Amino acid sequence: MALPKLVVFDLDACCWFPEMYMVRRGPPFTKTSENACAASDGEAIKLLGQTRKVWETISNGDEWQDCRVAVASRCDEPDWARQLLKLFTIDDGRSFWQALDDGRLAEIYKGNKKTHLKALKQKTGVAFEDMLFFDDDQENIRHVSELGVVSVLTPEGVTADAWEQGLRRFMEAKLYERRGGAGPGYGKTYSK
Template sequence: MGKGSSSGSVPPNQHASCSTTESSETSNNNAYPHSLKSDESDLPSIIVFDLDDCLWTPEMHELSGPPSIPIEGPLDPNNPIESPLGTVGMGVSSSRRKKRGVWADGYTPDQVVELYHGARLALRELAINPKYRNVQIAVASTSLVPEYSRSCMAGIEIVEGVTMKDMISYAQIGRNGKLSSSKTSHFELIHQESGVSYEDILFFDDCNWDDHVGCLKRTFGVVGMRTPNGLSLEEFHRGLQKFSVEKKRRDGTLN
């Protein structure tokens, strides 16, 4: 189930659109050892992230209302004492208010959408390290409530004064119109909008409801990394290493 779920039911309207059988190549996160380092020439042109259960928790369909309350905290989880403060989460309102809309002392929202620890570190690395200056960021999500997702992206800061929305070049969220429950539809639009080859894209997804990583590999040749417990920094680096190896194989430069 999802990390924020209280039951084992599949989210409404979620249907498997590709075979969920994992290949040994895409299911083994240990197939790309840390000794294989990548440089800027080995980086993808676009890194695409799933949102629910990959970058943040809980999932949008689990929320009781819109995430509209900024939650302040240290932006750098590895140095919370010296870190500047910013919006690290978005809370869902409740009826416990003082008059004139002032929050009661000690008020805590019923639900708070927060990035996973590793996801925050990975996004901070992308924002701060000049190595990634030519790498674009996109999101592909089959969220049932895209407006909630966009509210979180617009509010949650990664570094001081820079929100998730500021970092994201392409956002395909939902399953209406040209989008479906299959993320092949999301990637088709990202490909069309960016002009970037599928082989130059790296994808991260929890794959707890459907094997999106395997489906996109089989359909378009997209390199992906599964993050079943929410993105960790190790999985982020392993995904980059996996992409580097696949690129060298295609180029015939793998030693």
């Protein structure tokens, strides 16, 4: 089965909820369970759906050695997001931040998400065609799709359904690419 080499996640309302701009009080954050942290006033920030399991699969799954996890976020409080990424952990005890190559693959700033994805391509050497992207915002999905990245809308966050849909669509795109693009040009890198 064709698997992506880089899976890129939006954070707010995709990996967790509430969105950072909605959080009443900020840090210090504390971890309260595997899937939740609390802000300084006790407000919970919860991982959505299967977020934690999916990050674990990409980071440590048997068939996933060639794939890495990355973040493309435009959230209003980048520093809060970084703090939360350092608190949430996968099964081996490493933080989400560590899973992001010690934060090297966390692109958190304003602007069109094409910029974030281009930066990740630059850093990893992974072609857009080998990436898979999840986001709850239709505009971001549209922009990133234009790069040739399989992009999945996540109205309820990273659920099992969204994950399966992403894998299926990635596999279909690869099959299509192989059939349609077979020949000398197949496998070329695109300079988008």
